Amino acid sequence: DQQVKQNSPSLSVQEGRISILNCDYTNSMFDYFLWYKKYPAEGPTFLISISSIKDKNEDGRFTVFLNKSAKHLSLHIVPSQPGDSAVYFCAASAEAAGNKLTFGGGTRVLVKP
Amino acid sequence: KAGVTQTPRYLIKTRGQQVTLSCSPISGHRSVSWYQQTPGQGLQFLFEYFSETQRNKGNFPGRFSGRQFSNSRSEMNVSTLELGDSALYLCASRLGVGPTYNEQFFGPGTRLTVL
Numbered sequence: 740d741q742q743v744k745q746n747s748p749s750l751s752v753q754e755g756r757i758s759i760l761n762c763d764y765t766n767s768m769f770d771y772f773l774w775y776k777k778y779p780a781e782g783p784t785f786l787i788s789i790s791s792i793k794d795k796n797e798d799g800r801f802t803v804f805l806n807k808s809a810k811h812l813s814l815h816i817v818p819s820q821p822g823d824s825a826v827y828f829c830a831a832s833a834e835a836a837g838n839k840l841t842f843g844g845g846t847r848v849l850v851k852p
Numbered sequence: 853k854a855g856v857t858q859t860p861r862y863l864i865k866t867r868g869q870q871v872t873l874s875c876s877p878i879s880g881h882r883s884v885s886w887y888q889q890t891p892g893q894g895l896q897f898l899f900e901y902f903s904e905t906q907r908n909k910g911n912f913p914g915r916f917s918g919r920q921f922s923n924s925r926s927e928m929n930v931s932t933l934e935l936g937d938s939a940l941y942l943c944a945s946r947l948g949v950g951p952t953y954n955e956q957f958f959g960p961g962t963r964l965t966v967l
Contacts, residue, residue: 771954773954773956780960780961780963781961782856782858782944782959782961783895783942785957785958788954834950837900837908837949838949838950838953839885839897839900839910840887840895840944840956841897842887842894842896843894844894
């Protein structure tokens, strides 16, 4: 039972344009959501997070939107840069479950110059 | 401040052997979690330690175990290795446990290959 899903395994975008990554979840107990970026042979790097009491959080070029009623979140990267090419993971946690992270399957982003 | 470190970075073992992986958290971080990443199953939670006590456990067999020391360093042990244990094992640390400590920071991982 996949509780966190990233339905797009890959995304290709032109440099300077917007990258939009999507994530859906099924467990209504999730109360905190995070995005990580991962390069090959490295551990995931924390990007941005959002609490379930908010619907938007912004940090530089990265913005995360949360739609609790739809159980959907998205990550916007504007403008996209070649260095953003990586695999992006959405993760969710629930305080009631000890805040362990449940990850989506990842979306591979390729930013073309 | 140094990040999460994991040793060794690469390991090759044969079926039936046992292996111990080590993780040093970010200085001041008291919680350490372990995750397994495989192409088929993605990133899956193994267990979390805080104050030398296991506080959470994922759905893995008893062959997977861990511990945490008083300096917050953690080790993970896998006994009777199987081919399916080949994976990238990731360690993540956070300052503490509770609702204000949600961000976890990952190490580079240990790539385990079981032959």
